[in-house]
Amino acid sequence: MNHSTTSRPALLPDGHAAGLRSVIAADPAASLVAGIQGAGGYGKTALLEQLARTYHDAGIPVFGANALDRAGEGAVLVDDAHRLDDAVLGELREVARRPGTRLVVAYRPSPRPAALAELIGELGAPVLLAALGRDEIAAQAGAVAPEWIGWLQAQTGGVPRYVSRVLAAAEPGAAELPPRALDQFQHDLDQLGEAGRECVTAMAIGATPHPDLLAALLDLDPAEVGSALLAVRAAGLVGADDVLLPIVRAAALRLAPWEQRLRVTRRLVEIQLARGGSVLPLVSPLLGADIALLPEATLAAAFEKAGDEALRDAPHLARPLFAAAVSAGIPVVSVAARQARAAAVAGDLDEALRLADQVIVDDAVPDRELGVQVAASVLAHRGLLERSAELCRWSVGKLRWPGDRAFAALGLIGSGRLGEADELLSSSDDAGPPTSMTGAAAQLAAGVRESVVGSAATALSTLVRSASLSEPVGRGVLVPDSPAAIAALVALHCGELEVAQSTLDRAIGAGAGGPLLHHRHRLLAAWLPLVRGDTVTARVKLQAAAGPAARDRLLATAIEAGIASRDNDMGALAAARGQARQAVAEHSVDLFALLPLGELVVAAARLRDLDWIAPYLAEARSLLERLGNPPLWTSMLTWKRLQAAIVLEDLDDARQLAADLDGMAHHNPLAAAMAEAARVWLRILTGQVDQDEVEQASRGLHSAGLAWDGARLAGQAAIHTKDRRAMLALLECARALQGKPPRPRAVRGGDTDLLSEREKEVAELVLAGLTYKQVGKRLFISAKTVEHHISRIKQRLGCANREDLLNRLRELLGR
Structure with a gap:
C-alpha cells in the first residue's frame, strides 16, 4: 500500500503524551520526528505500544532499531535509546534528517552519551512523561x-x-x-x-x-x-x-x-x-x-x-x-x-x-542528679508536691541540677511553707552557669512568692516572663511544673483570661515541658471556656487533653463536673462524683490545686454531698492560713464556697463568706467584682432584688473574667424577683452575658394567643428553671395548680412530653 508523505514533520501541539497520540491518530501517514523522555517506570514502553497499534491500524508497518534500512517503508519506534551503541544512534540521527520520516525515540534522562545527545538535538523538544496525579x-x-x-x-x-x-x-x-x-x-x-x-x-x-x-x-x-x-x-x-x-x-x-x-x-x-x-x-x-x-x-x-x-x-x-x-x-x-x-x-x-x-x-550511677530531677517531677505530677519539694531541697545540698533550688521553693510555697522557702531562696549559690532554664526557674519561684505576699500584676508579669524564657529549652526538660502552667493558674485566679490564653497557646505550640506538661497545658486551656460558660468548647478541649498523672486527673474531673453543673445535667454530675472522690483522694492539697477543688465543692453542694470533700476543704483553708490568706489564692476558693452556700441556702455561711470577700476586695479587680457580687447575692437570698444593682454586679463579674458567674447571678435574680418587668430584663441581661442575641418577643404572635396571661407567666418561670413549688410561691398559687396549668398548656400545644413542651414554649415566647 502506498502512503503519502510530507516534506516537513508534524508539530506537536504540546509536550505531553496526549498531544503525540492525537497528532499520530489524526494523520498516521504524516511525517513526524519526536522524542519521549522519561525515567524508568514512567510509561515510555506503554506509550510506544499505543503508537504502534495506531500505525498498524492505519496499515503502516512499524520497525525498530534493528531494521533502520526499511525506515522509509513505515514508522520507526525505538525504545531505550540510552542503551544503544554509537553506531545505531548515528543511523537514527540520519533517519531523523530524511524528508518524510516517521520516527519516535524513547530514552531516559541519563546516561546521555554524545551520540545520543546529537540524536536528541535532531528530535527537538521531547515529550516529557510525568507521574500520575x-x-x-x-x-x-x-x-x-x-x-x-x-x-x-x-x-x-x-x-x-x-x-x-x-x-x-x-x-x-x-x-x-x-x-x-x-x-x-x-x-x-x-x-x-x-x-x-x-x-x-x-x-x-x-x-x-x-x-x-x-x-x-x-x-x-x-x-x-x-x-x-x-x-x-x-x-x-x-x-x-x-x-x-x-x-x-x-x-x-x-x-x-x-x-x-x-x-x-x-x-x-x-x-x-x-x-x-x-x-x-x-x-x-x-x-x-x-x-x-x-x-x-x-x-x-x-x-x-x-x-x-x-x-x-x-x-x-x-x-x-x-x-x-x-x-x-x-x-x-x-x-x-x-x-x-x-x-x-x-x-x-x-x-x-x-x-x-x-x-x-546508687553512688555508682554517673548522673544521679537526673534521677533526683525525674523523681521530683514525677512526685509533683502525681499530686505529691510537698514530697517533691523535700526531694528538691535535699538535692540542693547533695546533687545539684539546674533549677533545683527554685523548684524546691515552688513546692514549699505551694505546700504552705513560705518561711522555709524564703530561707532557701536567700542562699545565693546555684547549680551550674546561669542558663535560660535556671533563669526561668528563678523567676518562677519569685513570681509565685509575689503572688502570695505582693501584687497580682507583678506576680503575673514575672511568671509570664518566666514562661517566655523557658520556651526555647522547654521541650526537652522534665520539671515538676512549668512556668506557663503556674502563670495560667495565677491569671485565672485574678481574672486575666487573655493572658492565660496567650501563655498557654505559646506553651502548647512550643511543646514546653515535654509530653507530660503538654497534657497539663491543654487541660488548663480547657478551663478557660468553662469559666466563660462555653461548655461545648470545654468538652471538646477536655477530650483531647487526657493525661496519665493524678494532677491531670484532678483537673480533668473538675472540668467534667463544671460542665455538668453549668449544663444543669444532674445525671452527669452524679456520675462525676465517684471520679472526683478518687481524684481528690490521690492528690494532696496544695496551692495549685485550689482551682479544681473549688469547682468540686460547688458540685458536691449541688448533689447535697459535702461531707466527703469537707476534710480536703479544711486542709485547703489551713494551708491558706499558714500563708497568711493571700487574697489572690484565697478569694477564688472563698467565692466557690459562697456559691456552695447559696446552693444549700445556708444564709449564715454565705454572710461570713461575703464578709471575707469584702476584706480581700482591694487586691485585684476580680476580687473586687466578687466582693460586690457577694453583697448582691445576700440581698437576693433575702428577697431583695434591685435590677440595676444586679445588672451592675453581673457585668462586673463578666468584665473581671467570670462570664458564666455573671450570667448566673442575673438569671437567679430574675427567678427571685416578683417584678415581671425586672425578671424579663434580668433574663435578657443573663443572655447578653452568655453571648446570646436578644430574644425576639412573640416571634409567632398569633400562636401566643393560645395561652392565657396566667399560662404565659407560668411558662416564663418554668423556662427560667423554677420548680412547680417555686413558681407557685412566686404567683401565690399552689404547686398543684401550676401542674394543672402545665398539663393544659401541653394538651393545647399538642406536646407529647416535657422536652417537646419546653422547646415549643421557647419558640412561642422567643426564648
Missing part, C-alpha cells in the same frame, strides 16, 4: 476511599509502573505494601549494577545521597558513585529531592541480604557518631531484631545516642533504645537515670519513680 490513580484503582488513593500516591510517587504493581497485588483500602509488589523491584535493582544496588541499600538504611559520603561508606570511587546515582535517578527510584520513594525503600530493605544491611548500618553509624550526626533513624529499625540483643560496641553506642535523641524527638522509642543499648553492652548504671526519664516521658510514672529511686541511692 490523584485523579489518574483513582481512575485506575476504581471505587476506593480517597484516603487510600492519597496513601498510594505518597508510597509510589505516582510512578505508573509502581502504581500498577501495587494495584495488581494489594487489597484495595489496605494501607500496606504487598510483598509481591516489593519483590518485583529485584529486576529494577539488578539493572543498576553492583554499585547502584549498594547505593540504593545505603540510602534505604538512611545514608544521604551524596557521592563523597556514599563512596566512603561503601568503599567505592566517588566517580563510580556519581554514575550510580545518575542511574538511580534515571531508573525512577527517587523523588525530586533525591530521596528514595517509600515503596523503593521498602523493597530495597526487603531484598538486600541481612548481612549487607548490618554491614552498611554499622559503617554508617560509625560515620555519624564520628561527626556527631543523628543515629536515631539508622538504628530504630533494628529494634526487635535479633541483632539488637547481641553485644556490639558500635551498635551499643549508637543505641545509647539514639535513646538520647528519642527523648527529645520520639519519646515512645527512648525506653526500648536504652534497653537495646544495655543488651548490646552498655553498663546499665550508665543509662539508668535516662531510662527513668524515658519512662516518665512515656507516661509510666510508677516505673519512672521506681527507677529514679534506685538511681538516687
Whole structure:
C-alpha cells in the first residue's frame, strides 16, 4: 500500500503524551520526528505500544532499531535509546534528517552519551512523561476511599509502573505494601549494577545521597558513585529531592541480604557518631531484631545516642533504645537515670519513680542528679508536691541540677511553707552557669512568692516572663511544673483570661515541658471556656487533653463536673462524683490545686454531698492560713464556697463568706467584682432584688473574667424577683452575658394567643428553671395548680412530653 508523505514533520501541539497520540491518530501517514523522555517506570514502553497499534491500524508497518534500512517503508519506534551503541544512534540521527520520516525515540534522562545527545538535538523538544496525579490513580484503582488513593500516591510517587504493581497485588483500602509488589523491584535493582544496588541499600538504611559520603561508606570511587546515582535517578527510584520513594525503600530493605544491611548500618553509624550526626533513624529499625540483643560496641553506642535523641524527638522509642543499648553492652548504671526519664516521658510514672529511686541511692550511677530531677517531677505530677519539694531541697545540698533550688521553693510555697522557702531562696549559690532554664526557674519561684505576699500584676508579669524564657529549652526538660502552667493558674485566679490564653497557646505550640506538661497545658486551656460558660468548647478541649498523672486527673474531673453543673445535667454530675472522690483522694492539697477543688465543692453542694470533700476543704483553708490568706489564692476558693452556700441556702455561711470577700476586695479587680457580687447575692437570698444593682454586679463579674458567674447571678435574680418587668430584663441581661442575641418577643404572635396571661407567666418561670413549688410561691398559687396549668398548656400545644413542651414554649415566647 502506498502512503503519502510530507516534506516537513508534524508539530506537536504540546509536550505531553496526549498531544503525540492525537497528532499520530489524526494523520498516521504524516511525517513526524519526536522524542519521549522519561525515567524508568514512567510509561515510555506503554506509550510506544499505543503508537504502534495506531500505525498498524492505519496499515503502516512499524520497525525498530534493528531494521533502520526499511525506515522509509513505515514508522520507526525505538525504545531505550540510552542503551544503544554509537553506531545505531548515528543511523537514527540520519533517519531523523530524511524528508518524510516517521520516527519516535524513547530514552531516559541519563546516561546521555554524545551520540545520543546529537540524536536528541535532531528530535527537538521531547515529550516529557510525568507521574500520575490523584485523579489518574483513582481512575485506575476504581471505587476506593480517597484516603487510600492519597496513601498510594505518597508510597509510589505516582510512578505508573509502581502504581500498577501495587494495584495488581494489594487489597484495595489496605494501607500496606504487598510483598509481591516489593519483590518485583529485584529486576529494577539488578539493572543498576553492583554499585547502584549498594547505593540504593545505603540510602534505604538512611545514608544521604551524596557521592563523597556514599563512596566512603561503601568503599567505592566517588566517580563510580556519581554514575550510580545518575542511574538511580534515571531508573525512577527517587523523588525530586533525591530521596528514595517509600515503596523503593521498602523493597530495597526487603531484598538486600541481612548481612549487607548490618554491614552498611554499622559503617554508617560509625560515620555519624564520628561527626556527631543523628543515629536515631539508622538504628530504630533494628529494634526487635535479633541483632539488637547481641553485644556490639558500635551498635551499643549508637543505641545509647539514639535513646538520647528519642527523648527529645520520639519519646515512645527512648525506653526500648536504652534497653537495646544495655543488651548490646552498655553498663546499665550508665543509662539508668535516662531510662527513668524515658519512662516518665512515656507516661509510666510508677516505673519512672521506681527507677529514679534506685538511681538516687546508687553512688555508682554517673548522673544521679537526673534521677533526683525525674523523681521530683514525677512526685509533683502525681499530686505529691510537698514530697517533691523535700526531694528538691535535699538535692540542693547533695546533687545539684539546674533549677533545683527554685523548684524546691515552688513546692514549699505551694505546700504552705513560705518561711522555709524564703530561707532557701536567700542562699545565693546555684547549680551550674546561669542558663535560660535556671533563669526561668528563678523567676518562677519569685513570681509565685509575689503572688502570695505582693501584687497580682507583678506576680503575673514575672511568671509570664518566666514562661517566655523557658520556651526555647522547654521541650526537652522534665520539671515538676512549668512556668506557663503556674502563670495560667495565677491569671485565672485574678481574672486575666487573655493572658492565660496567650501563655498557654505559646506553651502548647512550643511543646514546653515535654509530653507530660503538654497534657497539663491543654487541660488548663480547657478551663478557660468553662469559666466563660462555653461548655461545648470545654468538652471538646477536655477530650483531647487526657493525661496519665493524678494532677491531670484532678483537673480533668473538675472540668467534667463544671460542665455538668453549668449544663444543669444532674445525671452527669452524679456520675462525676465517684471520679472526683478518687481524684481528690490521690492528690494532696496544695496551692495549685485550689482551682479544681473549688469547682468540686460547688458540685458536691449541688448533689447535697459535702461531707466527703469537707476534710480536703479544711486542709485547703489551713494551708491558706499558714500563708497568711493571700487574697489572690484565697478569694477564688472563698467565692466557690459562697456559691456552695447559696446552693444549700445556708444564709449564715454565705454572710461570713461575703464578709471575707469584702476584706480581700482591694487586691485585684476580680476580687473586687466578687466582693460586690457577694453583697448582691445576700440581698437576693433575702428577697431583695434591685435590677440595676444586679445588672451592675453581673457585668462586673463578666468584665473581671467570670462570664458564666455573671450570667448566673442575673438569671437567679430574675427567678427571685416578683417584678415581671425586672425578671424579663434580668433574663435578657443573663443572655447578653452568655453571648446570646436578644430574644425576639412573640416571634409567632398569633400562636401566643393560645395561652392565657396566667399560662404565659407560668411558662416564663418554668423556662427560667423554677420548680412547680417555686413558681407557685412566686404567683401565690399552689404547686398543684401550676401542674394543672402545665398539663393544659401541653394538651393545647399538642406536646407529647416535657422536652417537646419546653422547646415549643421557647419558640412561642422567643426564648
